[in-house]
Amino acid sequence: MPIEREWEPLIVAFCCNWCSYAGADLAGTSRLNYPANVKIIRVPCSCRVNPLFILRAFQRGADGVIMAGCHPGDCHYTSGNYYARRRMTLLFSMLDYMGIESGRTRVEWISAAEGGKFAAVMNEFAGAIHELGENRRLGDIRCKNYQK
Amino acid sequence: MQRIGVFVCWCGSNIAATVDVAAVVEAVRGEPGVVCAADYQYMCSEGGQSAIRKAIEEYGLSGFVVCSCSPRMHEATFRKTAAKAGLNPYMVEIANIREQCSWIHKDRQYATEKAIILTRAAVAKLNLNTPLVAGESDVIKRALVIGGGIAGIQTALDIADAGYEVDIVEKSPTIGGKMAMLDKTFPTLDCAACILTPKMVDAASHDNIKLYTYSEVDEVSGFVGNFTVKIKQKARSVNKDLCTGCGVCAEKCPSKKARSEFDQGLRNRGAIYIPFAQAIPNVPVIDRDACIHFKTGKCGLCAKVCGAGAVDFGQRDEIVTRQYGAIVVATGFRPIALDRLGEYQYAQCADVVTSLEFERLCNAAGPTKGKLVRPSNHEHPKTIVFVQCVGSRDTSGCGKEYCSKICCMYTAKHAMLVREKYPDTQVYVLYIDVRTPGKNFDEFYRRAVEEYGVHYIKGMVGKVAEKNGRLSVQASDLIANTQMTLEADMVVLAAAIEPDPTARSIGTMLTASMDTNDFFTEAHPKLRPVESPTAGVFLSGVCQGPKDIPETVAQAGAAASKVIGLLSKEKLVGNACVAGSGETLCNGCSACENVCPYGAIEYVIREVSDHGKRELRRVAQVNEAICQGCGACTVACPSGAMDLKGFTNLQILAEVDAICR
Amino acid sequence: MQVSEREMAKSILRISGVDTKKCMKCGKCSGACPAFGSMDIHPHQFVSMVEEGNIGALLESKSLWNCLSCFACVERCPRNVEPARLIEAVRLTVIRRQGANHLKPEEIPGLLDADLPQQAIASAFRKYSK
Numbered sequence: 001m002p003i004e005r006e007w008e009p010l011i012v013a014f015c016c017n018w019c020s021y022a023g024a025d026l027a028g029t030s031r032l033n034y035p036a037n038v039k040i041i042r043v044p045c046s047c048r049v050n051p052l053f054i055l056r057a058f059q060r061g062a063d064g065v066i067m068a069g070c071h072p073g074d075c076h077y078t079s080g081n082y083y084a085r086r087r088m089t090l091l092f093s094m095l096d097y098m099g100i101e102s103g104r105t106r107v108e109w110i111s112a113a114e115g116g117k118f119a120a121v122m123n124e125f126a127g128a129i130h131e132l133g134e135n136r137r138l139g140d141i142r143c144k145n146y147q148k
Numbered sequence: 149m150q151r152i153g154v155f156v157c158w159c160g161s162n163i164a165a166t167v168d169v170a171a172v173v174e175a176v177r178g179e180p181g182v183v184c185a186a187d188y189q190y191m192c193s194e195g196g197q198s199a200i201r202k203a204i205e206e207y208g209l210s211g212f213v214v215c216s217c218s219p220r221m222h223e224a225t226f227r228k229t230a231a232k233a234g235l236n237p238y239m240v241e242i243a244n245i246r247e248q249c250s251w252i253h254k255d256r257q258y259a260t261e262k263a264i265i266l267t268r269a270a271v272a273k274l275n276l277n278t279p280l281v282a283g284e285s286d287v288i289k290r291a292l293v294i295g296g297g298i299a300g301i302q303t304a305l306d307i308a309d310a311g312y313e314v315d316i317v318e319k320s321p322t323i324g325g326k327m328a329m330l331d332k333t334f335p336t337l338d339c340a341a342c343i344l345t346p347k348m349v350d351a352a353s354h355d356n357i358k359l360y361t362y363s364e365v366d367e368v369s370g371f372v373g374n375f376t377v378k379i380k381q382k383a384r385s386v387n388k389d390l391c392t393g394c395g396v397c398a399e400k401c402p403s404k405k406a407r408s409e410f411d412q413g414l415r416n417r418g419a420i421y422i423p424f425a426q427a428i429p430n431v432p433v434i435d436r437d438a439c440i441h442f443k444t445g446k447c448g449l450c451a452k453v454c455g456a457g458a459v460d461f462g463q464r465d466e467i468v469t470r471q472y473g474a475i476v477v478a479t480g481f482r483p484i485a486l487d488r489l490g491e492y493q494y495a496q497c498a499d500v501v502t503s504l505e506f507e508r509l510c511n512a513a514g515p516t517k518g519k520l521v522r523p524s525n526h527e528h529p530k531t532i533v534f535v536q537c538v539g540s541r542d543t544s545g546c547g548k549e550y551c552s553k554i555c556c557m558y559t560a561k562h563a564m565l566v567r568e569k570y571p572d573t574q575v576y577v578l579y580i581d582v583r584t585p586g587k588n589f590d591e592f593y594r595r596a597v598e599e600y601g602v603h604y605i606k607g608m609v610g611k612v613a614e615k616n617g618r619l620s621v622q623a624s625d626l627i628a629n630t631q632m633t634l635e636a637d638m639v640v641l642a643a644a645i646e647p648d649p650t651a652r653s654i655g656t657m658l659t660a661s662m663d664t665n666d667f668f669t670e671a672h673p674k675l676r677p678v679e680s681p682t683a684g685v686f687l688s689g690v691c692q693g694p695k696d697i698p699e700t701v702a703q704a705g706a707a708a709s710k711v712i713g714l715l716s717k718e719k720l721v722g723n724a725c726v727a728g729s730g731e732t733l734c735n736g737c738s739a740c741e742n743v744c745p746y747g748a749i750e751y752v753i754r755e756v757s758d759h760g761k762r763e764l765r766r767v768a769q770v771n772e773a774i775c776q777g778c779g780a781c782t783v784a785c786p787s788g789a790m791d792l793k794g795f796t797n798l799q800i801l802a803e804v805d806a807i808c809r
Numbered sequence: 810m811q812v813s814e815r816e817m818a819k820s821i822l823r824i825s826g827v828d829t830k831k832c833m834k835c836g837k838c839s840g841a842c843p844a845f846g847s848m849d850i851h852p853h854q855f856v857s858m859v860e861e862g863n864i865g866a867l868l869e870s871k872s873l874w875n876c877l878s879c880f881a882c883v884e885r886c887p888r889n890v891e892p893a894r895l896i897e898a899v900r901l902t903v904i905r906r907q908g909a910n911h912l913k914p915e916e917i918p919g920l921l922d923a924d925l926p927q928q929a930i931a932s933a934f935r936k937y938s939k
Contacts (some may be wrong), residue, residue, distance in 0.1 A: 012807055025218045028247030036258035039265055039807045040248055044795060048779030053800055060808030076659055077778035078745040113663055491885060542887040580835040610841030624839035631845035
């Protein structure tokens, strides 16, 4: 029986290559700190993020999912983040209807120059997920791997 | 099944100090698809790259994962390594365990665990990679330069001399920018007009350069190598082809109420005017807001006296559409407004002027014909106080946080010029620091102090007040530890400079990123200072950051060289990670076509073979040359037919699964 | 209890909320100060002395009482250092000691004159005593 550690939240972050991923890199270059619970997936634009990816993450056991893109008006592909914003609004509405805590998903606009903001947002989000606790409502126990 | 090699980089101690690289290697050895795993001190070095090449040969690898710094740093490097070893360059994935792991987290255990997870995600993605080939596109051999100051002119001349066509779009009626307003330039005290006007003439007469003055960029579409730009040529109300530049219209114009922009508002001008005598093109423009004819329908004197019949009151704005391969931004700067710095009484006292206004007062072609007089009573000033850092280095919100860079030098220049011309005038400079970073700059400033007797006092001005017709300047002298009150006839404020206000709208049109001070961001602050992160957009001059003329000309040449490099290519290698539609799944709904920001998707009727049945269907077709790979279409597609190569649905799901395991 | 100068400097920074490291030594505070002439230690020196922990001289200075609390230095400082808050914090450090009120009620009759407004007495008490 593996030794049970105190529960640590699993947070998946979808970051767009041109702004938020670069902002995350800047946070690293500036040696800022944020929790290791956050794992970043690079996408070309926030508009690449299909709400199904987010639901998949929750199904597989993620406790929080955050999508970070360019500030409205600054998208490298002009309108990508507008689409992302609309899709996320619908997703949040659906999750709310299903009774999922609204604090588990978030959208943030972080530019390539905002390393500080990236770290601050991740710190705050990780804290919020810690408060909310483990994701029980959307997790699929068939997907849980007990031999971590 | 793939044969994947995993290479974990130490990056010296940048990664290895926090992440147990050996543990990462061991942890991923057993991952599906992995046939070899190793660590190395500097993966990106020749040694590291040859280790990868050897492993590819030895293990027959079909792809590899590098766990290292950010892909934004070295993805291109490792793609080249793959290509050299005979692999498709897109069979490479990077796990960012430096900027997004070892540099962020201090705990060795957590950092190592996270590095393992990120590596697993990269391996899971690579298992689903397929070889990709980048498409090619043409390059239009013409460049657009936005802004006709010294930066724009120099860039255009360099590009034109290399044999390529260039258009300069300038929003004011003449090219020349701020440098045309200057009297002398530091550190050589050259006459600004004497060194600028030959360049202006060259730009106007060069076979490869086309000037669009009194024009603005209205709309930009397209991408690197293929930009389509709409230029709005504002109506001058004067026919350029007929005008002889005689200037009689400007002389006779009865409306003299408008303030001259060129002379910083220090004198009036007519409604029909030429900004300055050496303007290029030497064609006047009518300021319709000040023109009696346009306001009341009367007058029309200029049209009557024009010998060439060039005045055309009916002229309208015109839109010209042109194609370009590259765009250079050279929008320049202006001094800040001083309304939040009331302590200097700039708005209240005519004798408190900005340095640019002072420059015009000294200029022989300026409002006082070069005679330095007090604006209030036109008397000769016997004491002048120069105040530095007005609105610069200011974090209180009343000004700009940055140092404007040019003010210490131009104030030394002003001080010296005054002392030379009027040895009886006392000159004081109140400063925080004197910044003289260029070649011969410090020697220049010391001349002002030692040869010309300019009084440099370290301390700032607390307030300026009008007293008995003169100006009472209260300031601290930090070295003497006293507070002094200087009785001055003129106070010159070295106001901070900020980017031209049109910069933000240009930035949005080009999707070129800007910082919080509205300066354009460079692709890399040290290694790529003249390129915007947006491909095909380059930066020249103060629009990228405060700088003096020698630096501007240097940067203009650098931007030109990047443009020339781009335009000289026969074909541009495009983006390999483009969208593609599976025709058997496509239901012809047009959802993807409607969301594509580039109009890269069209619908065609094609014969599709599906489960043995052959029929004609309306399916989506992506133009790979135009597709920029954003992925908006993939999510809009209701049938899952549309996918993005390099970031496929299955690949991203595999990454999510690997992370959430 | 003897409090070291270092400790006093820390307490002054805590009371005032000022970050003395932000000062760029420009001297604009002293340039704007209307009471400069009657001070022995001037606003720009105040900030630098607190930064260095040189509190002894500050506690004895005349500046604490001659500072008008006009806040011109706060308005004009380009780095938001707020020297007036620093001076106020040092003033409080002095006044808060036992029996160290700078203005005692017995002194008032001797200071009165026909032109002195009531408001001046009230604000003097607020500033010079605890």
